[in-house]
Amino acid sequence: MAKNLLIVESPAKAKTIEGYLGKDFLVKSSYGHIRDLVKTDDAIDTDDNFKQKYEVPSDKKALVSELKKLAKSAETVWLASDEDREGEAISWHLYETLGLKDDKTKRIVFHEITKPAILKAIESPRKIDFNLVNAQQARRVLDRLVGFELSPVLWKKVKPSLSAGRVQSVAVRLIVERERDINKFNAEAAFKVVAIFNTGNQKDRFKAELPNRFPTVEEASQFLNDCANAVFNIKSLETKPSKRSPSAPFTTSTLQQEASRKLGFSVARTMQVAQRLYEAGRITYMRTDSVNLSDTALQGAKSEIINAYGDKYHKLRQFRTKSAGAQEAHEAIRPTYFNDHTIEGDNSEKRLYELIWKRSIASQMTEAEFEKTTAKINISTRSEDLVASGEIMKFDGFLKVYFESSDDDNDDIDLDNSDNSILPPLSNGQNLNLETMNATERFSRPPARFTEASLVKKLEELGIGRPSTYAPTISTIQNRGYVVKEDRDGKERSFKVLTLTDGKISEVTKTEITGAERNKMFPTDIGVLVNDFLVQHFKGIVDYHFTAKVEKEFDEIAQGFKEWTHMLSNFYGPFHSEVQNTLDNADRATHERELGIDPVSGKPISVRVGRFGPLVQIGSADDEEKPAFASLRKGQMIETITLEEALELFKLPKKVGEFEDKEMTVAIGRFGPYIRHNSSFYSLPKGLDPLDVEQDQAIEIIKEKRQKDKDKVIKVFDENPDAKIENGRWGPFVRFGKQNLKIPKGTEVEKITYADVLKWAEEDPKAAGSKKAKTTKTTKAKKK
């Protein structure tokens, strides 16, 4: 039996450390927390100094008894959980639960998983820091009290099974308020002037812009008119050097943002893939708020950069964490071995690793150097100047490996697609030829909707949530139905373009699609309802700065300046009376809106949330004739739907005639408008209004879809016409009745036999059972 038992939080870490220490050390993992508050309402006794009831969850029982046994036979137990609030609490829980003895227990911490760092840690053990533990208890208890008192208020006043919490409710609030800002926003139009000049040589074309915009078409037109007979020359030339520095290496949040922008990953996917890389030993720990690199990492990056790019590309950089509430128990996310530029693995692993490698390497590289030239162009007939600017890279520096993307997309209209960042050689006073000049009507843009990743960024800025909870929080608010992540179609908008060429001005009206969104976060009606209720009755909790405020107090507890139960009773007293007061006095939250009167029947029209979601109702329940109902569609909300839009909803589904003796119906479903015929669904082509569809057109669409489906079939098996090989979106696959089977890698499609199909169908994991285990629960709940 080993003399020493060392316990860390993560099994992957345990494996690495075991290799560094001799056989005198047995290294085990606690797999995070080993116990938690009991799940019932009596977990905390608010009348007895917030005394807590803990339990070891059932899935941790076996682990705990194993650790207990090992601890008993060890001479010394080393508690090596992370050096932060939660880590300290894990050590304390281990100490209590495993029944450790004070003289046999040592607490150690290290920030990097290297042999010297761990040996050094072992040389300087300490005791458990109970100030830190108390800070964690305060955090844990506060979250439980808030969550388990607020949620039941929602069950009573809004709808059962809803939830509220210090983190999730603020996340929802951010999305709801952003949506309102967007709805409130009034786009202002103005004319932007862009000119294309040359220096007499057609090859040397370049772009110049007018710094200010014209609010009206008349002013823009006047400007172009003046320019028609003007002489243009260079008024001034200025060249300035500029530099750009690389960003810090990745934290959880910045990794999620970049993987979202560059690879299109959801935050959950990023974390899954990163976890696999971590377990394979390719990267350091992926849940971190630190931008710090260890000395070994700095050395590794340095030698790799000098090796691959040369001395002048290396620059030692130490980054400081700027995010609020960072605890920095780990390093930044970086490759474990910098000399591996790429790795083996699936596509997503390779791409994410490459992103991490590049960002880490770039963070230790020199600045990129530019020379920016700005030319002012005089217009003989006007007082304004046009401005042309160009940028030349003098030295690439870190840009050799990494280019960070940003959230802002550029909507400039480029008059030519060539690289307009370089200016031809110019000199002061030089005359220029105007090729063409445009005044284009541009609109100011509303605030951007959140993506998963930009929401994480915002939460991090506010100090809300932790690296380990960003992805789960994003999932929770979607699972509760407070927000949805989806695509929405934009609307058409027309804009004017004035063009001056060869001294003549022409005007055209063009159209563009505006407001189209992909993979963005939208609030739902229930999300709005819950948010407004919480803001009205619990302003303090859903305040954006609530977390920052209590974090400050947790820090004071951690430093021993404040008593944790004292802090909690200061909070809980007023909070609990707010809860009581709301339960006793607040009305049931409803979100009903009267839209007006139906012009056909003269009955009132209203919108509200029903049992199956938001709906429009014509007439009231008291009428003799039953009211008519229709569900709201994707993108429509109680808050913003208009009377006209509501009336539209009653025009569908609509019968459009018959085909093959069966009725055809047009309706709008989750995936857009469709024709339903003989229990099959046929999507309508984009841009076709479902109300306009007539019988002949519908038949055409059905026939076309059938032909397309036929064309997709590569082969039908003689043994069974329900088994076929088809061309799908991602290549060929086998359709076998209702099962869709993946063709194993390396299989030649022509050589697939029916026997293969039967075998694959047998092995298909989805075939065994895809039904949700929800049925048992609901039937149980139904019995009287």
Add this chain to the structure above:
DNA sequence: CAGTGAGCGAGCTTCCGCTTGACTT
């Protein structure tokens, strides 16, 4: 991808943060 849309009200739901595997219908 249908249409449905109350109600007498049993007994259920729920937090945040730390970490990975996992009963089988």
